[in-house]
Amino acid sequence: MTTPHRPRNPRGHGKRLRTEILTAATELLDTGGDERTVTLRAVACRVGIAPPSIYPHFLDQSAIMLAVVRQSFAELTHRLRAAAAAVVDPRQRLHALCRAYLEYAQKYPQRYRVMFGDLWHPVVDGGVTPDEVTTMGAEAMRLLVDSLAACVASGHSASRDPAVDAIALWLGLHGLAHQRAVASWYPWPADITQRVAIPLARLVNAR
Amino acid sequence: MTTPHRPRNPRGHGKRLRTEILTAATELLDTGGDERTVTLRAVACRVGIAPPSIYPHFLDQSAIMLAVVRQSFAELTHRLRAAAAAVVDPRQRLHALCRAYLEYAQKYPQRYRVMFGDLWHPVVDGGVTPDEVTTMGAEAMRLLVDSLAACVASGHSASRDPAVDAIALWLGLHGLAHQRAVASWYPWPADITQRVAIPLARLVNAR
DNA sequence: TCCGAAAACTTATCGGCGTTACCCCTTGCG
DNA sequence: CGCAAGGGGTAACGCCGATAAGTTTTCGGA
Numbered sequence: 355m356t357t358p359h360r361p362r363n364p365r366g367h368g369k370r371l372r373t374e375i376l377t378a379a380t381e382l383l384d385t386g387g388d389e390r391t392v393t394l395r396a397v398a399c400r401v402g403i404a405p406p407s408i409y410p411h412f413l414d415q416s417a418i419m420l421a422v423v424r425q426s427f428a429e430l431t432h433r434l435r436a437a438a439a440a441v442v443d444p445r446q447r448l449h450a451l452c453r454a455y456l457e458y459a460q461k462y463p464q465r466y467r468v469m470f471g472d473l474w475h476p477v478v479d480g481g482v483t484p485d486e487v488t489t490m491g492a493e494a495m496r497l498l499v500d501s502l503a504a505c506v507a508s509g510h511s512a513s514r515d516p517a518v519d520a521i522a523l524w525l526g527l528h529g530l531a532h533q534r535a536v537a538s539w540y541p542w543p544a545d546i547t548q549r550v551a552i553p554l555a556r557l558v559n560a561r
Numbered sequence: 562m563t564t565p566h567r568p569r570n571p572r573g574h575g576k577r578l579r580t581e582i583l584t585a586a587t588e589l590l591d592t593g594g595d596e597r598t599v600t601l602r603a604v605a606c607r608v609g610i611a612p613p614s615i616y617p618h619f620l621d622q623s624a625i626m627l628a629v630v631r632q633s634f635a636e637l638t639h640r641l642r643a644a645a646a647a648v649v650d651p652r653q654r655l656h657a658l659c660r661a662y663l664e665y666a667q668k669y670p671q672r673y674r675v676m677f678g679d680l681w682h683p684v685v686d687g688g689v690t691p692d693e694v695t696t697m698g699a700e701a702m703r704l705l706v707d708s709l710a711a712c713v714a715s716g717h718s719a720s721r722d723p724a725v726d727a728i729a730l731w732l733g734l735h736g737l738a739h740q741r742a743v744a745s746w747y748p749w750p751a752d753i754t755q756r757v758a759i760p761l762a763r764l765v766n767a768r
Numbered sequence: 769t770c771c772g773a774a775a776a777c778t779t780a781t782c783g784g785c786g787t788t789a790c791c792c793c794t795t796g797c798g
Numbered sequence: 799c800g801c802a803a804g805g806g807g808t809a810a811c812g813c814c815g816a817t818a819a820g821t822t823t824t825c826g827g828a
Contacts, residue, residue, distance in 0.1 A: 363804095363805070363806095371805085371806090393784085393785065393786085394785075394786060394787085395784080395785065395786085403805095403806070403807085404806070404807050404808075405785090405786080405787090406787080406788080406789095406806085406807075406808085407805080407806050407807070409787080409788085410804095410805080410806085414786075414787080415785095415786065415787090467678075470739075470740070470743060471674075471678075471743065487744065488747070518750045518752075518753070518756055519756060521749075521750060521753065521756075522733075522753060522756040522757045522760070524736075525733060525736035525737045525740060525753070525757055526729075526732060526733040526736055526757065526761065527736070528736040528739070528740060529731075529732035529733055529734070529735040529736025529737070529739070530732045530736070532677075532735070532736065532739060533677070533732060533735060536677060536678070537694065540695070542728075543725045543728060545725075546725070546728065546729060546732070549725055549726060549728075549729040550729045550732055550733065550761070553729070553760035553761050553763060554733065554757070554760050554761065556760060578776085578777095600813085600814065600815085601814075601815060601816085602813080602814070602815085610776095610777070610778090611777065611778050611779075612814095612815080612816090613777080613778075613779090613816080613817080613818095614776075614777050614778075616816080616817085617775090617776075617777085621815075621816075622814095622815065622816090
């Protein structure tokens with residue numbers, strides 16, 4: 355480009371550009387309604403560099419998306435942890451977890467879609483291994499299992515196998531979150547969250 | 562191309578090529594693990610025509626995918642109808658519906674992902690309108706609502722609002738179907754289907 | 769029988785994309 | 799002041815979707 359160049363980073367801070375690329379990609383993903391808008395050239399343009407200057411920091415374009423996914427998982431986990439820590443009552447804590455999960459998906463629908471979209475599939479290439487994906491969501495799942503187990507212990511849940519029922523509960527939350535991210539225009543019932551979460555968590559004395 | 566050309570279609574049967582394009586795109590989607598492999602050129606090559614020869618039949622590449630989605634919805638609905646018609650007992654019928662739904666998603670994971678992936682989003686362009694998407698899944702949802710209502714009538718379900726609970730049930734099925742399509746390697750519990758469907762359908766006397 | 773218009777399809781081309789190979793300029797240490 | 803190495807740019811390749819402009823085949827009507 356003939357446009358004025360951005361100031362070059364000093365010697366030891368080359369990795370500063372990496373985070374700039376990452377945030378630029380995240381912003382592009384959030385604003386553009388499609389992950390196809392997160393093009394390598396668009397990211398480079400937004401950062402203010404030439405397209406090939408990305409390669410010293412990311413192996414290829416999918417590596418950028420993978421980094422976005424990793425970062426998004428970290429933030430989601432952080433939010434879930436914060437939501438769980440703010441409440442002591444087991445039942446309220448489980449509700450808070452579900453609410454935080456769905457709020458994240460609703461606030462960043464594109465990110466959520468990509469988090470649970472592909473990338474999982476390139477099983478063989480230099481992509482991401484199943485183990486790594488499992489690790490990313492492991493702590494979030496643990497929060498859910500623990501919270502459900504606490505509900506069982508306090509008599510709020512009739513679950514006989516919290517570890518498995520937590521997966522079922524998460525699948526319900528995921529179905530709702532994903533579908534709301536994809537079709538936010540659909541007239542979702544107002545109480546759809548409770549309709550999904552309460553039965554799956556096997557909560558008793560629903561209110 | 563210099564390769565021998567396929568025989569040209571006779572005068573009135575130009576639309577025969579349309580279905581060939583459609584099946585080629587579907588096959589590419591099923592075999593290639595990524596909808597990005599369903600490239601306009603790859604479809605044309607598989608059919609045996611030049612890339613621009615697709616345009617008389619489809620407005621653009623997304624129109625092909627949309628046609629694949631439409632066809633897939635039709636087939637899914639057909640299977641659900643057949644599954645429901647094969648059973649009379651309300652509870653068994655609901656189970657058959659859920660099973661057929663999940664089997665379809667497991668048999669054609671790529672198609673399922675695309676069906677409930679994007680395309681929904683291009684709200685404004687010549688893409689697909691929310692109304693049309695809703696219409697595609699309308700009959701399938703009706704089957705589910707009717708089946709759940711029948712379970713309520715026969716005392717098998719404790720649902721108080723089958724129309725809403727059917728949505729919740731579908732969300733759970735979708736979460737499971739989608740996640741299994743994306744991460745088939747995950748060690749899903751053997752009885753995960755029941756763990757999701759039975760509570761959401763509010764079935765009593767579970768077995 | 770033949771002819772010309774329309775249908776069916778091709779070739780050529782454009783701009784954008786991911787990716788690679790290679791070049792330049794600055795930085796900061798000795 | 800010299801000069802390696804890091805930080806980033808330029809040029810180019812092949813593939814993609816899409817358009818424009820031909821080229822071949824078909825077939826009803828004279």
